[in-house]
Amino acid sequence: MRTLAQVLALLVGALAVQAKDAAAPAPLGSPEFRPTPERPFGWRGDGSGRYPGATPVLEWSLSKNIRWSAAVGKSYASPIVVGDLVVVLSEPNLLVAVDRATGKEKWKKAIDVRELSDPAARAAAEEYKAKDTGFAAATPVTDGARIYAVLASGIVQAVDLSGKAAWTAFIDARQNTAYGRSASPILTDGKLIVHMTNLYAFDPQSGKPLWVNTDARCQYGTPAALRMGAAALIVTPAGDVMSAADGKNLNTQIGNTSNASPVVQDGLVYFAEKDVRAIRLGADYKDESVWNGEIQGDVFGSPLLDGGLLFTATGKGELVVFDASKKGSVEPLFEARPLFGDDVGAQPIAYSSFTLAGKHLFLTSLAGDIVVLEATRQAKPVARNKLKEGSGSAPVFSGKDLFLRDGDRLYCIGE
Helix, strand or coil: CCCHHHHHHHHHHHHHHHHHHHHCCCCCCCCCCCCCCCCCEECCECCCCEECCCCCCCCCECCECEEEEEECCCCCCCCEEECCEEEEEECCCEEEEEECCCCCEEEEEECCHHHCCCHHHHHHHHHCCCCCCCCCCCCCEECCCEEEEECCCCEEEEEECCCCEEEEEECCCCCCCCCCCCCCCEEECCEEEEEECEEEEECCCCCCEEEEECCCCCCCCCCEEEEECCEEEEECCCCCEEECCCCCEEECCCCCCCCCCCEEECCEEEEECCEEEEEEECHHHCEEEEEEEECCCCCCCCCEEECCEEEEECCCCEEEEEECCCCEECCCCCCCEECCCCCCCCCCCCCCCCEEECCEEEEECCCCEEEEEECCCCCCEEEEEECCCCCCCCCEEECCEEEEEECCEEEEECC
């Protein structure tokens, strides 16, 4: 028989466990996850492409495991999930929100140049000519209360969850990328960060410009946010490191990618295109190379890290995996492995980035193929699924549901 002291100790222990569980935030990808200013949802979810709380189906087709589909228009932008909505940005200037349970359109908002109060800004936005990436390649980001969208013409807009505009701003900067603009906005340190030729910070509540860094040149990828102690930092694809507080440069050229976004995990910053680098920032933000490698072929998507492995793919849809626990010069674990067949032609077949749901990797092609792999050293293929038209965007996950663009439609894939 337990003593009163033992019973009390058990009760205290149980209450402590319950309190810990109650305090633990829902993981990204779980149906309970809700975006907040501290845990926003945008490009690749939180930027990593990892959805540990998701449990999606692994096989589907146009006649299998399609819960719903909705016509939303085309774009390279990925969906985002906020509350009971799935939201996409579509060409040339449409924010479309559908009910996540049914796919029924809840609202549609055109981001109109006439919402700019400054005549010069309106004229500049109207004069912008879209390149290959279009107007709407950037994935929006949400803090759970508002959705922030960026058009290649320079318009930045915040809307609430009913589709009503909260504020509209404009970036007047000469384009420095040949094929258009595609860098997505991020939220960090209480600021909306937009990389469009220069690096800009806005107040998410008012749209007021806070600072601009004209030395942080823009590429096609999206910046990454990280913290070192109490300091909030931003790392760009060109390898510039800035303070999120005031935009001041702390280091430059610690790595370099043109298309892919840097990824931050366990205190390291990873750049993965032809030149692959894992970088640690030390005292005074000085960069230290941990390991480096090389990829043969062009890379457009961003890398994914899981279980000490770095996964990425070339534009031809060839899988490349590195052991990220190594030091120094590192070779890939195997030669580039075709994911979408051997006969893919000379043109790129994969613009998308890997995502991870549970223990499986997902990669979409421009031809409508979606491969599923085990997230292991062998990267064993699990399924190859097919939709109609393909997409350059990446899927996102919530519980058992997978949301994926294909052509001009948005699909909810699940049992």
